[in-house]
Amino acid sequence: MxxxxxxxxxxxxxxxxxxxxxxxxxxxxxxxxxxxxxxxxxxxxxxxxxxxxxxxxxxxxxxxxxxxxxxxxxxxxxxxxxxxxxxxxxxxxxxPYVKVAQEKASSLARAGYLPVILGEHDHPEVTALAAHAGERAMVIESVRELEEAVAGGKIKGKVGVVVQTTQAGDNLAALAAVLAPACRELLVYNTMCNATQKCQEEALSLARRADVVIVIGGRNSANTTRLAQLCREVQPRTYHIEDAEEIQQEWFDGTETVAVTAGASTPPEQIESAAHHLRAIGDVLS
Ligand code: SF4
The missing domain is CATH 3.40.50.11270 (Rossmann fold)
Known part of the structure:
Protein backbone atom coordinates (compact mmCIF):
# COMPACT_ATOMS: atom_id res chain seq x y z
CA MET A 1 0.00 0.00 0.00
CA PRO A 96 -0.92 38.42 11.05
CA TYR A 97 -3.31 37.29 8.29
CA VAL A 98 -6.23 37.43 10.72
CA LYS A 99 -5.04 40.89 11.80
CA VAL A 100 -5.29 42.04 8.18
CA ALA A 101 -8.87 40.72 8.01
CA GLN A 102 -9.70 42.57 11.25
CA GLU A 103 -8.27 45.81 9.88
CA LYS A 104 -10.24 45.42 6.64
CA ALA A 105 -13.41 44.72 8.63
CA SER A 106 -13.08 47.88 10.70
CA SER A 107 -12.12 49.93 7.61
CA LEU A 108 -15.38 48.85 5.93
CA ALA A 109 -17.39 50.07 8.89
CA ARG A 110 -15.52 53.40 8.95
CA ALA A 111 -16.12 53.90 5.20
CA GLY A 112 -19.87 53.40 5.56
CA TYR A 113 -20.16 49.95 4.00
CA LEU A 114 -22.49 47.30 5.38
CA PRO A 115 -19.88 44.77 6.54
CA VAL A 116 -20.66 41.19 5.56
CA ILE A 117 -18.43 38.56 7.12
CA LEU A 118 -18.36 35.35 5.12
CA GLY A 119 -17.70 32.65 7.68
CA GLU A 120 -19.04 30.25 10.25
CA HIS A 121 -21.40 31.54 12.90
CA ASP A 122 -19.87 31.16 16.35
CA HIS A 123 -16.35 30.52 15.09
CA PRO A 124 -14.06 32.62 17.32
CA GLU A 125 -12.26 34.24 14.38
CA VAL A 126 -15.59 35.23 12.81
CA THR A 127 -17.01 36.52 16.10
CA ALA A 128 -13.92 38.72 16.52
CA LEU A 129 -14.08 39.89 12.89
CA ALA A 130 -17.73 40.87 13.32
CA ALA A 131 -16.85 42.82 16.46
CA HIS A 132 -14.12 44.71 14.56
CA ALA A 133 -16.66 45.46 11.82
CA GLY A 134 -19.04 47.18 14.24
CA GLU A 135 -22.72 46.95 15.08
CA ARG A 136 -24.03 46.69 11.51
CA ALA A 137 -21.89 43.63 10.67
CA MET A 138 -23.67 40.55 9.35
CA VAL A 139 -22.24 37.06 9.39
CA ILE A 140 -23.24 34.92 6.41
CA GLU A 141 -22.32 31.27 6.25
CA SER A 142 -24.10 29.90 3.19
CA VAL A 143 -25.53 30.94 -0.16
CA ARG A 144 -29.02 30.06 1.07
CA GLU A 145 -28.63 32.30 4.10
CA LEU A 146 -27.41 35.12 1.88
CA GLU A 147 -30.30 34.70 -0.56
CA GLU A 148 -32.76 34.93 2.34
CA ALA A 149 -31.06 38.08 3.64
CA VAL A 150 -31.16 39.66 0.15
CA ALA A 151 -34.83 38.69 -0.36
CA GLY A 152 -35.64 40.17 3.06
CA GLY A 153 -34.07 43.49 2.05
CA LYS A 154 -31.36 43.21 4.71
CA ILE A 155 -28.51 43.54 2.23
CA LYS A 156 -28.45 46.55 -0.07
CA GLY A 157 -26.58 49.78 -0.80
CA LYS A 158 -22.83 49.79 -0.17
CA VAL A 159 -21.72 46.34 0.89
CA GLY A 160 -18.22 45.24 1.88
CA VAL A 161 -17.11 41.64 2.34
CA VAL A 162 -14.41 40.18 4.52
CA VAL A 163 -13.77 36.44 4.51
CA GLN A 164 -12.88 34.08 7.35
CA THR A 165 -9.29 33.09 6.60
CA THR A 166 -10.06 29.37 6.33
CA GLN A 167 -12.98 29.63 3.88
CA ALA A 168 -12.86 27.83 0.54
CA GLY A 169 -12.53 29.90 -2.64
CA ASP A 170 -15.63 28.49 -4.32
CA ASN A 171 -17.75 29.56 -1.35
CA LEU A 172 -16.54 33.14 -1.78
CA ALA A 173 -17.24 33.04 -5.53
CA ALA A 174 -20.78 31.72 -4.97
CA LEU A 175 -21.59 34.40 -2.42
CA ALA A 176 -20.10 37.20 -4.48
CA ALA A 177 -22.30 36.10 -7.41
CA VAL A 178 -25.41 36.51 -5.27
CA LEU A 179 -24.25 39.76 -3.71
CA ALA A 180 -23.16 41.62 -6.84
CA PRO A 181 -26.65 42.15 -8.35
CA ALA A 182 -28.17 42.88 -4.93
CA CYS A 183 -26.18 45.95 -3.97
CA ARG A 184 -25.27 49.34 -5.40
CA GLU A 185 -21.60 48.99 -4.61
CA LEU A 186 -19.68 45.85 -3.67
CA LEU A 187 -16.20 45.79 -2.19
CA VAL A 188 -14.73 42.34 -1.59
CA TYR A 189 -11.60 41.82 0.47
CA ASN A 190 -10.36 38.33 -0.17
CA THR A 191 -8.85 37.72 3.24
CA MET A 192 -8.62 33.97 2.76
CA CYS A 193 -5.32 32.58 3.88
CA ASN A 194 -3.01 31.33 1.20
CA ALA A 195 -1.78 28.51 3.49
CA THR A 196 -5.28 27.07 3.71
CA GLN A 197 -5.83 27.29 -0.03
CA LYS A 198 -2.52 25.61 -0.85
CA CYS A 199 -3.14 22.86 1.69
CA GLN A 200 -6.64 22.25 0.28
CA GLU A 201 -5.43 22.19 -3.33
CA GLU A 202 -2.70 19.70 -2.55
CA ALA A 203 -5.09 17.53 -0.50
CA LEU A 204 -7.59 17.42 -3.38
CA SER A 205 -4.86 16.51 -5.83
CA LEU A 206 -3.77 13.64 -3.56
CA ALA A 207 -7.37 12.57 -2.94
CA ARG A 208 -7.90 12.16 -6.69
CA ARG A 209 -5.00 9.69 -6.80
CA ALA A 210 -5.87 7.78 -3.62
CA ASP A 211 -8.32 4.99 -2.69
CA VAL A 212 -8.51 6.22 0.90
CA VAL A 213 -7.76 9.63 2.45
CA ILE A 214 -6.79 10.17 6.08
CA VAL A 215 -7.22 13.72 7.41
CA ILE A 216 -5.62 14.33 10.80
CA GLY A 217 -6.61 17.08 13.21
CA GLY A 218 -8.86 18.07 16.08
CA ARG A 219 -12.57 17.40 15.57
CA ASN A 220 -13.12 20.90 16.96
CA SER A 221 -10.88 22.36 14.24
CA ALA A 222 -12.91 24.14 11.54
CA ASN A 223 -9.90 24.07 9.26
CA THR A 224 -9.47 20.28 9.54
CA THR A 225 -13.19 19.59 9.29
CA ARG A 226 -13.40 21.58 6.05
CA LEU A 227 -10.33 19.84 4.68
CA ALA A 228 -11.98 16.47 5.36
CA GLN A 229 -15.25 17.63 3.73
CA LEU A 230 -13.45 18.73 0.59
CA CYS A 231 -11.50 15.48 0.35
CA ARG A 232 -14.70 13.47 0.91
CA GLU A 233 -16.30 15.16 -2.10
CA VAL A 234 -13.48 13.76 -4.25
CA GLN A 235 -12.90 10.51 -2.38
CA PRO A 236 -15.85 9.29 -0.23
CA ARG A 237 -13.48 6.95 1.64
CA THR A 238 -12.11 9.89 3.63
CA TYR A 239 -11.61 9.52 7.39
CA HIS A 240 -11.09 12.43 9.79
CA ILE A 241 -9.06 11.26 12.78
CA GLU A 242 -7.46 13.00 15.75
CA ASP A 243 -5.00 10.29 16.56
CA ALA A 244 -3.22 7.47 14.72
CA GLU A 245 -4.72 4.97 17.19
CA GLU A 246 -8.13 5.55 15.55
CA ILE A 247 -6.98 4.10 12.23
CA GLN A 248 -8.68 0.77 11.50
CA GLN A 249 -7.27 -1.90 9.24
CA GLU A 250 -10.64 -2.67 7.61
CA TRP A 251 -10.71 0.83 6.07
CA PHE A 252 -8.00 -0.31 3.64
CA ASP A 253 -9.44 -3.45 2.03
CA GLY A 254 -8.33 -3.42 -1.60
CA THR A 255 -6.46 -0.15 -1.13
CA GLU A 256 -3.45 0.52 -3.30
CA THR A 257 -2.85 4.14 -2.38
CA VAL A 258 -3.69 6.09 0.76
CA ALA A 259 -3.23 9.86 1.06
CA VAL A 260 -2.52 11.58 4.37
CA THR A 261 -3.07 15.25 5.03
CA ALA A 262 -3.66 17.35 8.13
CA GLY A 263 -5.25 20.56 9.31
CA ALA A 264 -3.26 23.65 10.23
CA SER A 265 -3.34 22.80 13.93
CA THR A 266 -1.88 19.30 13.60
CA PRO A 267 1.68 18.77 14.89
CA PRO A 268 4.23 16.95 12.70
CA GLU A 269 4.57 14.07 15.18
CA GLN A 270 0.87 13.20 14.73
CA ILE A 271 1.32 13.06 10.95
CA GLU A 272 4.44 10.91 11.30
CA SER A 273 2.68 8.59 13.73
CA ALA A 274 -0.25 8.11 11.31
CA ALA A 275 2.14 7.45 8.43
CA HIS A 276 3.98 4.87 10.53
CA HIS A 277 0.67 3.18 11.43
CA LEU A 278 -0.44 3.10 7.79
CA ARG A 279 2.85 1.59 6.61
CA ALA A 280 2.47 -1.12 9.25
CA ILE A 281 -1.06 -1.88 8.03
CA GLY A 282 0.24 -1.92 4.45
CA ASP A 283 2.83 -4.54 5.47
CA VAL A 284 0.10 -6.70 7.03
CA LEU A 285 -2.18 -6.44 3.99
CA SER A 286 0.52 -7.11 1.39
S1 SF4 B 1 -4.52 29.15 8.58
FE1 SF4 B 1 -2.72 29.67 9.80
S2 SF4 B 1 -1.54 31.15 8.58
FE2 SF4 B 1 -3.63 31.02 7.77
S3 SF4 B 1 -4.76 32.65 8.81
FE3 SF4 B 1 -5.11 30.80 9.99
S4 SF4 B 1 -3.51 30.82 11.54
FE4 SF4 B 1 -2.91 32.27 9.97
Missing part, protein backbone atom coordinates in the same frame (compact mmCIF):
# COMPACT_ATOMS: atom_id res chain seq x y z
CA UNK A 2 1.49 3.28 -1.12
CA UNK A 3 1.29 6.09 1.47
CA UNK A 4 1.27 9.64 0.06
CA UNK A 5 1.99 12.34 2.65
CA UNK A 6 0.91 15.91 1.93
CA UNK A 7 3.82 18.32 2.09
CA UNK A 8 1.59 21.25 2.98
CA UNK A 9 -0.42 19.53 5.72
CA UNK A 10 0.03 20.36 9.40
CA UNK A 11 1.09 23.51 11.21
CA UNK A 12 0.65 26.68 9.21
CA UNK A 13 2.72 29.80 9.72
CA UNK A 14 0.25 31.40 12.16
CA UNK A 15 -0.10 28.33 14.36
CA UNK A 16 3.65 27.70 14.50
CA UNK A 17 4.19 31.36 15.36
CA UNK A 18 1.58 31.26 18.17
CA UNK A 19 3.09 28.09 19.64
CA UNK A 20 6.57 29.61 19.52
CA UNK A 21 5.22 32.68 21.32
CA UNK A 22 3.56 30.49 23.96
CA UNK A 23 6.69 28.40 24.57
CA UNK A 24 8.80 31.54 24.78
CA UNK A 25 6.37 33.02 27.31
CA UNK A 26 6.55 29.78 29.33
CA UNK A 27 10.35 29.91 29.40
CA UNK A 28 10.53 33.56 30.39
CA UNK A 29 7.35 33.69 32.41
CA UNK A 30 6.93 34.72 35.95
CA UNK A 31 3.45 34.03 37.25
CA UNK A 32 0.70 32.04 35.57
CA UNK A 33 0.40 32.08 31.78
CA UNK A 34 -2.98 31.65 30.16
CA UNK A 35 -4.42 31.58 26.68
CA UNK A 36 -7.92 32.89 26.09
CA UNK A 37 -9.50 29.66 24.93
CA UNK A 38 -7.33 26.77 23.69
CA UNK A 39 -4.39 28.17 21.73
CA UNK A 40 -5.21 25.88 18.81
CA UNK A 41 -7.95 23.34 18.17
CA UNK A 42 -5.86 20.32 18.97
CA UNK A 43 -6.48 18.69 22.38
CA UNK A 44 -3.09 16.90 22.47
CA UNK A 45 -1.13 20.09 21.86
CA UNK A 46 -3.19 22.03 24.42
CA UNK A 47 -2.49 19.35 27.08
CA UNK A 48 1.23 19.41 26.31
CA UNK A 49 1.32 23.17 26.60
CA UNK A 50 -0.56 23.01 29.92
CA UNK A 51 2.21 20.74 31.24
CA UNK A 52 4.71 23.43 30.16
CA UNK A 53 2.77 25.99 32.22
CA UNK A 54 0.43 27.57 29.65
CA UNK A 55 -3.22 26.77 30.32
CA UNK A 56 -6.44 27.99 28.70
CA UNK A 57 -9.10 30.07 30.43
CA UNK A 58 -12.54 30.84 29.05
CA UNK A 59 -12.78 34.46 30.10
CA UNK A 60 -10.61 37.41 31.20
CA UNK A 61 -12.53 37.30 34.51
CA UNK A 62 -10.67 34.10 35.42
CA UNK A 63 -7.27 35.81 35.28
CA UNK A 64 -5.87 37.38 38.44
CA UNK A 65 -2.19 37.83 37.52
CA UNK A 66 0.55 36.82 35.10
CA UNK A 67 0.29 36.78 31.32
CA UNK A 68 -2.56 36.32 28.86
CA UNK A 69 -1.79 35.17 25.31
CA UNK A 70 -4.29 36.05 22.59
CA UNK A 71 -4.52 33.12 20.20
CA UNK A 72 -4.31 32.98 16.40
CA UNK A 73 -8.06 33.56 15.85
CA UNK A 74 -7.85 37.02 17.42
CA UNK A 75 -10.39 38.59 19.75
CA UNK A 76 -12.89 41.44 19.79
CA UNK A 77 -11.61 44.90 20.82
CA UNK A 78 -13.78 44.69 23.96
CA UNK A 79 -12.02 41.48 24.99
CA UNK A 80 -8.60 43.13 24.72
CA UNK A 81 -9.88 45.97 26.89
CA UNK A 82 -11.23 43.47 29.44
CA UNK A 83 -7.88 41.66 29.62
CA UNK A 84 -5.95 44.92 29.94
CA UNK A 85 -8.30 46.00 32.72
CA UNK A 86 -7.12 42.99 34.76
CA UNK A 87 -3.67 44.59 34.91
CA UNK A 88 -1.93 41.53 33.44
CA UNK A 89 0.62 41.31 30.64
CA UNK A 90 -1.00 40.80 27.21
CA UNK A 91 0.88 38.91 24.48
CA UNK A 92 -0.83 39.09 21.10
CA UNK A 93 -0.38 35.87 19.07
CA UNK A 94 -3.16 36.73 16.60
CA UNK A 95 -2.09 35.47 13.19
Missing amino acids: KVLIAERGGYCYGVQRALDIAHEAAEQGSGPIHTLGPIIHNPGVVEKLARAGVSPVDSPDEVEEGTVILRTHGVAPAVIEAVEARGVKVVDATC
Whole structure:
Protein backbone atom coordinates (compact mmCIF):
# COMPACT_ATOMS: atom_id res chain seq x y z
CA MET A 1 0.00 0.00 0.00
CA LYS A 2 1.49 3.28 -1.12
CA VAL A 3 1.29 6.09 1.47
CA LEU A 4 1.27 9.64 0.06
CA ILE A 5 1.99 12.34 2.65
CA ALA A 6 0.91 15.91 1.93
CA GLU A 7 3.82 18.32 2.09
CA ARG A 8 1.59 21.25 2.98
CA GLY A 9 -0.42 19.53 5.72
CA GLY A 10 0.03 20.36 9.40
CA TYR A 11 1.09 23.51 11.21
CA CYS A 12 0.65 26.68 9.21
CA TYR A 13 2.72 29.80 9.72
CA GLY A 14 0.25 31.40 12.16
CA VAL A 15 -0.10 28.33 14.36
CA GLN A 16 3.65 27.70 14.50
CA ARG A 17 4.19 31.36 15.36
CA ALA A 18 1.58 31.26 18.17
CA LEU A 19 3.09 28.09 19.64
CA ASP A 20 6.57 29.61 19.52
CA ILE A 21 5.22 32.68 21.32
CA ALA A 22 3.56 30.49 23.96
CA HIS A 23 6.69 28.40 24.57
CA GLU A 24 8.80 31.54 24.78
CA ALA A 25 6.37 33.02 27.31
CA ALA A 26 6.55 29.78 29.33
CA GLU A 27 10.35 29.91 29.40
CA GLN A 28 10.53 33.56 30.39
CA GLY A 29 7.35 33.69 32.41
CA SER A 30 6.93 34.72 35.95
CA GLY A 31 3.45 34.03 37.25
CA PRO A 32 0.70 32.04 35.57
CA ILE A 33 0.40 32.08 31.78
CA HIS A 34 -2.98 31.65 30.16
CA THR A 35 -4.42 31.58 26.68
CA LEU A 36 -7.92 32.89 26.09
CA GLY A 37 -9.50 29.66 24.93
CA PRO A 38 -7.33 26.77 23.69
CA ILE A 39 -4.39 28.17 21.73
CA ILE A 40 -5.21 25.88 18.81
CA HIS A 41 -7.95 23.34 18.17
CA ASN A 42 -5.86 20.32 18.97
CA PRO A 43 -6.48 18.69 22.38
CA GLY A 44 -3.09 16.90 22.47
CA VAL A 45 -1.13 20.09 21.86
CA VAL A 46 -3.19 22.03 24.42
CA GLU A 47 -2.49 19.35 27.08
CA LYS A 48 1.23 19.41 26.31
CA LEU A 49 1.32 23.17 26.60
CA ALA A 50 -0.56 23.01 29.92
CA ARG A 51 2.21 20.74 31.24
CA ALA A 52 4.71 23.43 30.16
CA GLY A 53 2.77 25.99 32.22
CA VAL A 54 0.43 27.57 29.65
CA SER A 55 -3.22 26.77 30.32
CA PRO A 56 -6.44 27.99 28.70
CA VAL A 57 -9.10 30.07 30.43
CA ASP A 58 -12.54 30.84 29.05
CA SER A 59 -12.78 34.46 30.10
CA PRO A 60 -10.61 37.41 31.20
CA ASP A 61 -12.53 37.30 34.51
CA GLU A 62 -10.67 34.10 35.42
CA VAL A 63 -7.27 35.81 35.28
CA GLU A 64 -5.87 37.38 38.44
CA GLU A 65 -2.19 37.83 37.52
CA GLY A 66 0.55 36.82 35.10
CA THR A 67 0.29 36.78 31.32
CA VAL A 68 -2.56 36.32 28.86
CA ILE A 69 -1.79 35.17 25.31
CA LEU A 70 -4.29 36.05 22.59
CA ARG A 71 -4.52 33.12 20.20
CA THR A 72 -4.31 32.98 16.40
CA HIS A 73 -8.06 33.56 15.85
CA GLY A 74 -7.85 37.02 17.42
CA VAL A 75 -10.39 38.59 19.75
CA ALA A 76 -12.89 41.44 19.79
CA PRO A 77 -11.61 44.90 20.82
CA ALA A 78 -13.78 44.69 23.96
CA VAL A 79 -12.02 41.48 24.99
CA ILE A 80 -8.60 43.13 24.72
CA GLU A 81 -9.88 45.97 26.89
CA ALA A 82 -11.23 43.47 29.44
CA VAL A 83 -7.88 41.66 29.62
CA GLU A 84 -5.95 44.92 29.94
CA ALA A 85 -8.30 46.00 32.72
CA ARG A 86 -7.12 42.99 34.76
CA GLY A 87 -3.67 44.59 34.91
CA VAL A 88 -1.93 41.53 33.44
CA LYS A 89 0.62 41.31 30.64
CA VAL A 90 -1.00 40.80 27.21
CA VAL A 91 0.88 38.91 24.48
CA ASP A 92 -0.83 39.09 21.10
CA ALA A 93 -0.38 35.87 19.07
CA THR A 94 -3.16 36.73 16.60
CA CYS A 95 -2.09 35.47 13.19
CA PRO A 96 -0.92 38.42 11.05
CA TYR A 97 -3.31 37.29 8.29
CA VAL A 98 -6.23 37.43 10.72
CA LYS A 99 -5.04 40.89 11.80
CA VAL A 100 -5.29 42.04 8.18
CA ALA A 101 -8.87 40.72 8.01
CA GLN A 102 -9.70 42.57 11.25
CA GLU A 103 -8.27 45.81 9.88
CA LYS A 104 -10.24 45.42 6.64
CA ALA A 105 -13.41 44.72 8.63
CA SER A 106 -13.08 47.88 10.70
CA SER A 107 -12.12 49.93 7.61
CA LEU A 108 -15.38 48.85 5.93
CA ALA A 109 -17.39 50.07 8.89
CA ARG A 110 -15.52 53.40 8.95
CA ALA A 111 -16.12 53.90 5.20
CA GLY A 112 -19.87 53.40 5.56
CA TYR A 113 -20.16 49.95 4.00
CA LEU A 114 -22.49 47.30 5.38
CA PRO A 115 -19.88 44.77 6.54
CA VAL A 116 -20.66 41.19 5.56
CA ILE A 117 -18.43 38.56 7.12
CA LEU A 118 -18.36 35.35 5.12
CA GLY A 119 -17.70 32.65 7.68
CA GLU A 120 -19.04 30.25 10.25
CA HIS A 121 -21.40 31.54 12.90
CA ASP A 122 -19.87 31.16 16.35
CA HIS A 123 -16.35 30.52 15.09
CA PRO A 124 -14.06 32.62 17.32
CA GLU A 125 -12.26 34.24 14.38
CA VAL A 126 -15.59 35.23 12.81
CA THR A 127 -17.01 36.52 16.10
CA ALA A 128 -13.92 38.72 16.52
CA LEU A 129 -14.08 39.89 12.89
CA ALA A 130 -17.73 40.87 13.32
CA ALA A 131 -16.85 42.82 16.46
CA HIS A 132 -14.12 44.71 14.56
CA ALA A 133 -16.66 45.46 11.82
CA GLY A 134 -19.04 47.18 14.24
CA GLU A 135 -22.72 46.95 15.08
CA ARG A 136 -24.03 46.69 11.51
CA ALA A 137 -21.89 43.63 10.67
CA MET A 138 -23.67 40.55 9.35
CA VAL A 139 -22.24 37.06 9.39
CA ILE A 140 -23.24 34.92 6.41
CA GLU A 141 -22.32 31.27 6.25
CA SER A 142 -24.10 29.90 3.19
CA VAL A 143 -25.53 30.94 -0.16
CA ARG A 144 -29.02 30.06 1.07
CA GLU A 145 -28.63 32.30 4.10
CA LEU A 146 -27.41 35.12 1.88
CA GLU A 147 -30.30 34.70 -0.56
CA GLU A 148 -32.76 34.93 2.34
CA ALA A 149 -31.06 38.08 3.64
CA VAL A 150 -31.16 39.66 0.15
CA ALA A 151 -34.83 38.69 -0.36
CA GLY A 152 -35.64 40.17 3.06
CA GLY A 153 -34.07 43.49 2.05
CA LYS A 154 -31.36 43.21 4.71
CA ILE A 155 -28.51 43.54 2.23
CA LYS A 156 -28.45 46.55 -0.07
CA GLY A 157 -26.58 49.78 -0.80
CA LYS A 158 -22.83 49.79 -0.17
CA VAL A 159 -21.72 46.34 0.89
CA GLY A 160 -18.22 45.24 1.88
CA VAL A 161 -17.11 41.64 2.34
CA VAL A 162 -14.41 40.18 4.52
CA VAL A 163 -13.77 36.44 4.51
CA GLN A 164 -12.88 34.08 7.35
CA THR A 165 -9.29 33.09 6.60
CA THR A 166 -10.06 29.37 6.33
CA GLN A 167 -12.98 29.63 3.88
CA ALA A 168 -12.86 27.83 0.54
CA GLY A 169 -12.53 29.90 -2.64
CA ASP A 170 -15.63 28.49 -4.32
CA ASN A 171 -17.75 29.56 -1.35
CA LEU A 172 -16.54 33.14 -1.78
CA ALA A 173 -17.24 33.04 -5.53
CA ALA A 174 -20.78 31.72 -4.97
CA LEU A 175 -21.59 34.40 -2.42
CA ALA A 176 -20.10 37.20 -4.48
CA ALA A 177 -22.30 36.10 -7.41
CA VAL A 178 -25.41 36.51 -5.27
CA LEU A 179 -24.25 39.76 -3.71
CA ALA A 180 -23.16 41.62 -6.84
CA PRO A 181 -26.65 42.15 -8.35
CA ALA A 182 -28.17 42.88 -4.93
CA CYS A 183 -26.18 45.95 -3.97
CA ARG A 184 -25.27 49.34 -5.40
CA GLU A 185 -21.60 48.99 -4.61
CA LEU A 186 -19.68 45.85 -3.67
CA LEU A 187 -16.20 45.79 -2.19
CA VAL A 188 -14.73 42.34 -1.59
CA TYR A 189 -11.60 41.82 0.47
CA ASN A 190 -10.36 38.33 -0.17
CA THR A 191 -8.85 37.72 3.24
CA MET A 192 -8.62 33.97 2.76
CA CYS A 193 -5.32 32.58 3.88
CA ASN A 194 -3.01 31.33 1.20
CA ALA A 195 -1.78 28.51 3.49
CA THR A 196 -5.28 27.07 3.71
CA GLN A 197 -5.83 27.29 -0.03
CA LYS A 198 -2.52 25.61 -0.85
CA CYS A 199 -3.14 22.86 1.69
CA GLN A 200 -6.64 22.25 0.28
CA GLU A 201 -5.43 22.19 -3.33
CA GLU A 202 -2.70 19.70 -2.55
CA ALA A 203 -5.09 17.53 -0.50
CA LEU A 204 -7.59 17.42 -3.38
CA SER A 205 -4.86 16.51 -5.83
CA LEU A 206 -3.77 13.64 -3.56
CA ALA A 207 -7.37 12.57 -2.94
CA ARG A 208 -7.90 12.16 -6.69
CA ARG A 209 -5.00 9.69 -6.80
CA ALA A 210 -5.87 7.78 -3.62
CA ASP A 211 -8.32 4.99 -2.69
CA VAL A 212 -8.51 6.22 0.90
CA VAL A 213 -7.76 9.63 2.45
CA ILE A 214 -6.79 10.17 6.08
CA VAL A 215 -7.22 13.72 7.41
CA ILE A 216 -5.62 14.33 10.80
CA GLY A 217 -6.61 17.08 13.21
CA GLY A 218 -8.86 18.07 16.08
CA ARG A 219 -12.57 17.40 15.57
CA ASN A 220 -13.12 20.90 16.96
CA SER A 221 -10.88 22.36 14.24
CA ALA A 222 -12.91 24.14 11.54
CA ASN A 223 -9.90 24.07 9.26
CA THR A 224 -9.47 20.28 9.54
CA THR A 225 -13.19 19.59 9.29
CA ARG A 226 -13.40 21.58 6.05
CA LEU A 227 -10.33 19.84 4.68
CA ALA A 228 -11.98 16.47 5.36
CA GLN A 229 -15.25 17.63 3.73
CA LEU A 230 -13.45 18.73 0.59
CA CYS A 231 -11.50 15.48 0.35
CA ARG A 232 -14.70 13.47 0.91
CA GLU A 233 -16.30 15.16 -2.10
CA VAL A 234 -13.48 13.76 -4.25
CA GLN A 235 -12.90 10.51 -2.38
CA PRO A 236 -15.85 9.29 -0.23
CA ARG A 237 -13.48 6.95 1.64
CA THR A 238 -12.11 9.89 3.63
CA TYR A 239 -11.61 9.52 7.39
CA HIS A 240 -11.09 12.43 9.79
CA ILE A 241 -9.06 11.26 12.78
CA GLU A 242 -7.46 13.00 15.75
CA ASP A 243 -5.00 10.29 16.56
CA ALA A 244 -3.22 7.47 14.72
CA GLU A 245 -4.72 4.97 17.19
CA GLU A 246 -8.13 5.55 15.55
CA ILE A 247 -6.98 4.10 12.23
CA GLN A 248 -8.68 0.77 11.50
CA GLN A 249 -7.27 -1.90 9.24
CA GLU A 250 -10.64 -2.67 7.61
CA TRP A 251 -10.71 0.83 6.07
CA PHE A 252 -8.00 -0.31 3.64
CA ASP A 253 -9.44 -3.45 2.03
CA GLY A 254 -8.33 -3.42 -1.60
CA THR A 255 -6.46 -0.15 -1.13
CA GLU A 256 -3.45 0.52 -3.30
CA THR A 257 -2.85 4.14 -2.38
CA VAL A 258 -3.69 6.09 0.76
CA ALA A 259 -3.23 9.86 1.06
CA VAL A 260 -2.52 11.58 4.37
CA THR A 261 -3.07 15.25 5.03
CA ALA A 262 -3.66 17.35 8.13
CA GLY A 263 -5.25 20.56 9.31
CA ALA A 264 -3.26 23.65 10.23
CA SER A 265 -3.34 22.80 13.93
CA THR A 266 -1.88 19.30 13.60
CA PRO A 267 1.68 18.77 14.89
CA PRO A 268 4.23 16.95 12.70
CA GLU A 269 4.57 14.07 15.18
CA GLN A 270 0.87 13.20 14.73
CA ILE A 271 1.32 13.06 10.95
CA GLU A 272 4.44 10.91 11.30
CA SER A 273 2.68 8.59 13.73
CA ALA A 274 -0.25 8.11 11.31
CA ALA A 275 2.14 7.45 8.43
CA HIS A 276 3.98 4.87 10.53
CA HIS A 277 0.67 3.18 11.43
CA LEU A 278 -0.44 3.10 7.79
CA ARG A 279 2.85 1.59 6.61
CA ALA A 280 2.47 -1.12 9.25
CA ILE A 281 -1.06 -1.88 8.03
CA GLY A 282 0.24 -1.92 4.45
CA ASP A 283 2.83 -4.54 5.47
CA VAL A 284 0.10 -6.70 7.03
CA LEU A 285 -2.18 -6.44 3.99
CA SER A 286 0.52 -7.11 1.39
S1 SF4 B 1 -4.52 29.15 8.58
FE1 SF4 B 1 -3.63 31.02 7.77
S2 SF4 B 1 -4.76 32.65 8.81
FE2 SF4 B 1 -5.11 30.80 9.99
S3 SF4 B 1 -3.51 30.82 11.54
FE3 SF4 B 1 -2.72 29.67 9.80
S4 SF4 B 1 -1.54 31.15 8.58
FE4 SF4 B 1 -2.91 32.27 9.97
